[in-house]
Amino acid sequence: MADDSFSIDSGNSWCNLILVIIIFFIFFSIYKTRELPSIHVEEFYVPTFNSTADSTTTNNTIYINLRLKNRNPVTGLYYDDPLYFNISFVPKDQTKAISLAEFGLHGFYQGNGKAKHVKGLLMTRGLPLVGSPGSNGTNNETRSVPPPPGVFRVDFFGKVRYKLVGYHQRHPMLLAANVVVDDKTGVKVGNKAIRLVKSGASDLRRTMLFPGSILFGMLLI
Structure with a gap:
């Protein structure tokens, strides 16, 4: 037994x-297992492109709602200071973007699996012309024709590091996404969030070193 x-x-x-x-x-x-965070454009609205609005005054703002998510199930992330976003417009059949505004964020810590929203009104230096055809510049005229064909572009530059014992490496992130805006409502086309993906822009960092605009009413949730 x-x-x-x-x-x-x-x-x-x-x-x-x-x-x-x-x-x-x-x-x-x-x-x-280490995953870089994902960044999505959830909302994008250009008020001056809204042909149904009553106001005829020039509005050079853009409303944007971004979601930054830590995709690691058990590992926290540090977003190192500084972080930069750039908003530009790419006319149809052209490759060169027209820079509209930049804004920066202070670095922060994000817990495993957590998400943060950065949203608010961004004051631009002027939007693509919505006035008389054949003109160059920004929308200093009243709306008489639809906005020019093209897409908006959102670029991000920053560095992240993982909350791991003995691990201090910083990983640069250079991401971008194109946003198509409805020419009658000024709202991003489609309900699905747009993910920023790896970008090959070589001069983005230099462009963002001196952000000239701020995000009004920005909320970091």
Whole structure:
């Protein structure tokens, strides 16, 4: 009887040990798995492009709502100071963007699986002309024709590092996304959020070093 009890206890001990090892490796692999955060444009609205609005005064603001999410299930993230966003307009059949505004954010910590929203009115230096055809410049005229064909572009530059013991490497992020705006409502086309993806822009960092605009009513939630 003693031998049988000993063999049963030994079998349970080995099973428990194997289970602990498996659980350890699962958590270790999750802990060591590192994902860069995702940034999405959830809302984008250009009031002066809204042809149904009653106001005829020039409005050079853009409303934007961005979501920054830490995709790591068990690892926190540090967004290092400074972080920069750039808003520009790319006319149709052209590759060169017209810079409209930049804004910066202070660095912050984001817990595992958490998301933050950055939203508010951004004052631009002037929007693509909505006035008489064939003119260059910004919308200093009343709305008489639809906005010029093209897309808005949102660029992001920053660095992040993971909250890991003994790990201090900073990872640069250069992301961008094109946003199509409805020419009658001024609202982003489509209900789905637009994800910023890796960008190959080489001069973006230099452009953003001196942000000339601020985000009015910005909320960091």
